[in-house]
Amino acid sequence: MLKFIAKRLVLMVPVIILMTIIVFSIFYFAPGDPVSRIAGPNVTPEVYESIRQKYGLDQPFFVQYLRFVKSVLKGDLGISILQDRPVIEMIRERLPVTLQIGLLGFVITFIIAIPAGVAAAVKQNTIIDYLCMSGTLVGTAIPTFWLGMLLLYVFAYKLRWFPISGDGTIRQLFLPGLAIGLTNAAITARMVRSSMLDVLRQDYIRTARSKGLYEKVVIYRHALKNALIPVITIMGLRLGWIIGGSVALEIIFSIPGLGRLMVDSILSRDYPVVQGAMIILTSSIILANILADILYAIVDPRIRYS
Amino acid sequence: MSISKDVQVYVDDKWVGQETTNEHITVRKRDTIDFLKRLFRHKGAVIGSIIIVLFVLTAALAPWLTRYSYDAPDVNAILQSPRREHIFGTDEFGRDIFTRIAYGARISLQVAFIAVSFSLMIGTILGALAGYYGGTIDYIISAVTDIAWAFPTTLLAIAFIAALGTGLQNVIIAIALASWAGYCRVVRGQFLSLKQREFIEAARILGMSDARIIFRHILPNALTPVIVMATLELPKAIVIEASLSFLGLGAQPPQPSWGVILDSGKGLLDQAPWVSFFPGLMIMIVVLGFNLFGDALRDVLDPNNS
Numbered sequence: 001m002l003k004f005i006a007k008r009l010v011l012m013v014p015v016i017i018l019m020t021i022i023v024f025s026i027f028y029f030a031p032g033d034p035v036s037r038i039a040g041p042n043v044t045p046e047v048y049e050s051i052r053q054k055y056g057l058d059q060p061f062f063v064q065y066l067r068f069v070k071s072v073l074k075g076d077l078g079i080s081i082l083q084d085r086p087v088i089e090m091i092r093e094r095l096p097v098t099l100q101i102g103l104l105g106f107v108i109t110f111i112i113a114i115p116a117g118v119a120a121a122v123k124q125n126t127i128i129d130y131l132c133m134s135g136t137l138v139g140t141a142i143p144t145f146w147l148g149m150l151l152l153y154v155f156a157y158k159l160r161w162f163p164i165s166g167d168g169t170i171r172q173l174f175l176p177g178l179a180i181g182l183t184n185a186a187i188t189a190r191m192v193r194s195s196m197l198d199v200l201r202q203d204y205i206r207t208a209r210s211k212g213l214y215e216k217v218v219i220y221r222h223a224l225k226n227a228l229i230p231v232i233t234i235m236g237l238r239l240g241w242i243i244g245g246s247v248a249l250e251i252i253f254s255i256p257g258l259g260r261l262m263v264d265s266i267l268s269r270d271y272p273v274v275q276g277a278m279i280i281l282t283s284s285i286i287l288a289n290i291l292a293d294i295l296y297a298i299v300d301p302r303i304r305y306s
Numbered sequence: 307m308s309i310s311k312d313v314q315v316y317v318d319d320k321w322v323g324q325e326t327t328n329e330h331i332t333v334r335k336r337d338t339i340d341f342l343k344r345l346f347r348h349k350g351a352v353i354g355s356i357i358i359v360l361f362v363l364t365a366a367l368a369p370w371l372t373r374y375s376y377d378a379p380d381v382n383a384i385l386q387s388p389r390r391e392h393i394f395g396t397d398e399f400g401r402d403i404f405t406r407i408a409y410g411a412r413i414s415l416q417v418a419f420i421a422v423s424f425s426l427m428i429g430t431i432l433g434a435l436a437g438y439y440g441g442t443i444d445y446i447i448s449a450v451t452d453i454a455w456a457f458p459t460t461l462l463a464i465a466f467i468a469a470l471g472t473g474l475q476n477v478i479i480a481i482a483l484a485s486w487a488g489y490c491r492v493v494r495g496q497f498l499s500l501k502q503r504e505f506i507e508a509a510r511i512l513g514m515s516d517a518r519i520i521f522r523h524i525l526p527n528a529l530t531p532v533i534v535m536a537t538l539e540l541p542k543a544i545v546i547e548a549s550l551s552f553l554g555l556g557a558q559p560p561q562p563s564w565g566v567i568l569d570s571g572k573g574l575l576d577q578a579p580w581v582s583f584f585p586g587l588m589i590m591i592v593v594l595g596f597n598l599f600g601d602a603l604r605d606v607l608d609p610n611n612s
Contacts, residue, residue: 018453023465030469141594143545145552146568146586149575157576237456244460248549252572263553266468274468281461289456 004297008290015286020072023278024065027271034271077276082268087276091258095280098257101176101249102242106235108181109188114228116185117192121200121227122219132189139186145248148179152252165254176249180242191234196227229300236292240285344606351602357595365411374402376409377560385578395580397570403584406562410585413563414592417478418543424482426536429489434520434528436490437497447490455487463546467555474547474563477556481543488535496528530607537600541593548589564589 035051036043043051052058056067071078077087120132152175156162163172199205200223208218247259258277265273345351364371374380380400388395394403436447454462459481466480500506501524509519550556551565552572559566564585571582 014449015453018449022453026465026469031471137594137597138590141541141590141597143548143586143589143593145549146582146589149568149572149582149586153575153579240456240458240461244458244464247460247464248552251553262464262468263555266464267472267554271468274465278465278468282457285457 001297005294008293012286012290016283019282019286020069020279021065023275023282024068026278027275028061028064030271072279077279078272080265080270080273082265082270082273087273090261090273091276091280094256094258094261097173097255098243098246098250098259100170101173101180101246101255101257102239104170104173104177105180105184105242105246108178109184109235112181112185113188113192114224117189118196118219118224118227120189120193121196124197129193132193136186136190139183140190142183144179144183144245145252147183148176148249148252151175151179172253172255176246176253176255179249180245183245184238184242187238188231188235191231192227195230196223199223199227202226229296232299233292233296236288236295239288240281243281243285341606345602348602348605350598351606354595354597354599354602357591358599361411361592361595362415364408365415368405368408368412371408372402372405374405376401376406376562385574385581387578388580394584395578397567397578397581398574403567403581406567407564407585407588410562410564410567411588413474413557413561414544414547414589417474417481417547418540421478421481421485421543421547422536422539424478425484425486425539426489426532428482429486430493430525430532432486433490433493434497434525437494438501438516438520438524444494448494451487451490451494454484455491457484459484459542460546460549463550464553464555467550472555472558474551474557474561477547477550480550481546484546485539485542488539489532492531492535493528496531497524500524500527534600534604534607537596537603541596541600544592544596545589548585 034055034057035048039047039051056064059067075088077091079085080087080090083090116132116135120129123129152164155175156164162175165172205218205223208222209215213222243259246257247263249255250257250260251263258281262274262277262281265271265277346355378401380396383392383396383400383402385398386392386396386400392402392404394407396402397406432447432451436444436451462484463477463480466483467476470476470479506519506523509523514523547556547563548565548568551561551563552569553565554569557563557566559570567585568582571578571580571585574581
């Protein structure tokens with residue numbers, strides 16, 4: 001088992017190297033002169049030269065890349081052009097809120113998707129199944145950020161159950177979390193249903209039933225446990241999707257999260273911040289994928305650790 | 307579109323096999339009719355194609371569907387709720403929301419079709435190269451594809467926008483560059499299995515060039531899953547365009563992109579909820595239409611995969 005985990009972690013290294021090359025080259029090859037991006041179009045030649053040297057822009061691509069990697073490894077993501085403070089500090093301030101929204105979204109996803117998916121599978125081809133499946137059809141079509149606006153309008157503006165904007169307390173994070181949870185639950189419920197249908201056809205379920213076990217025990221103790229295994233893996237892959245969806249929600253609910261920081265920085269051309277945010281986001285997505293892999297191997301004893 | 311299931315054997319444009327060319331053509335025709343019959347027995351395909359046709363007609367006939375202009379302000383009609391003259395209401399400049407949505411359909415349609423065509427081309431070419439040649443080329447292409455595949459398209463598109471700059475044209479490029487990985491994986495898999503087949507071996511023995519084998523003999527047989535995938539990618543591209551424009555990274559006001567309308571409605575949620583309600587609803591309906599159609603297409607073309 002330990003060997004398997006170690007191997008997965010080692011395989012992560014080339015992926016991360018490739019990722020840093022991609023993120024770095026996106027900004028290296030971006031059109032426009034990087035110095036005027038930092039200092040504006042009208043600078044004296046002396047200032048121009050000093051900026052070039054300060055940011056190492058006079059070096060060739062490979063040298064610049066190595067320097068970039070070296071500082072990233074040291075936890076230094078550069079300095080914001082606009083705010084003149086370390087990027088890592090700005091990200092550290094913003095990341096927790098985004099993670100909280102995502103976590104809330106995950107919890108809501110499971111609370112809705114598992115019962116709905118199980119009910120649809122157990123009562124296949126009944127009205128319950130059709131209702132759940134129509135729900136998932138609508139849920140996968142609804143744009144997350146629009147759902148967020150609807151929730152904001154109904155529950156904050158009209159019913160006043162939640163604050164319209166605020167300081168990032170859990171009360172304010174609930175609605176964006178709900179928007180993510182609901183749309184994500186639609187896709188997850190579909191997976192739970194089809195995975196559950198697969199499992200219910202297996203011999204060991206027939207055995208359990210013929211032993212005379214209660215139907216509830218068969219479904220929850222025997223079937224659901226096995227049906228959730230593939231769902232877990234895919235949930236790991238959904239993390240990136242959740243972060244992507246949270247960008248627009250942070251703007252709708254005026255929450256100072258990482259997504260908002262990134263969009264603001266793109267609009268103000270604060271490239272070091274964008275680059276830093278990309279590095280943090282992509283690394284966490286890669287890490288989440290690998291954790292899902294490892295989790296999959298732990299919960300499913302049929303997987304060989306080779 | 308290659309619908310017939312059996313691989314057709316062509317050698318330099320001539321079909322070699324036991325049937326005569328004519329018979330082969332009639333088989334194909336019958337296949338097409340049969341395919342359409344099976345497709346439209348699906349309720350989803352019918353509803354989906356009605357929605358898609360209405361959407362395309364709205365985009366094409368926008369100037370004839372409305373007597374208003376999408377960008378001329380009207381001081382006498384500011385923020386009117388839905389009524390007979392303005393069925394979807396008006397925005398803060400007195401512009402008719404329905405008109406803006408109808409013209410916005412043009413933007414959605416264009417962006418989606420161009421971006422999906424480009425990503426399909428990129429993915430297909432890379433997948434074909436990787437699957438056909440194998441070895442180092444395959445290793446490199448697959449590594450890059452796996453990374454691109456692991457990332458949510460929205461985030462990746464935002465990254466490309468960060469480098470390219472904002473604007474609709476860059477949105478198209480960003481979506482294309484962010485969403486080719488799926489096609490690449492599918493086409494690679496198809497090539498891996500198809501290149502083992504006897505008719506490819508025969509083509510090779512006849513001394514055909516690689517390019518000819520790839521484009522004339524393998525590719526047409528590998529396209530079915532690619533077409534299904536493209537159908538399901540169109541709605542995603544529509545949503546991403548709307549999200550990016552909503553964030554201010556795509557279309558810019560006064561362009562009537564659905565995302566731009568939603569963005570202007572964001573601040574008016576309390577006094578004029580209709581400004582953001584209708585464009586979001588349109589996105590949802592159009593996405594639902596494409597999803598229904600795409601799912602039905604997949605079920606019919608690939609019965610093993612449902």
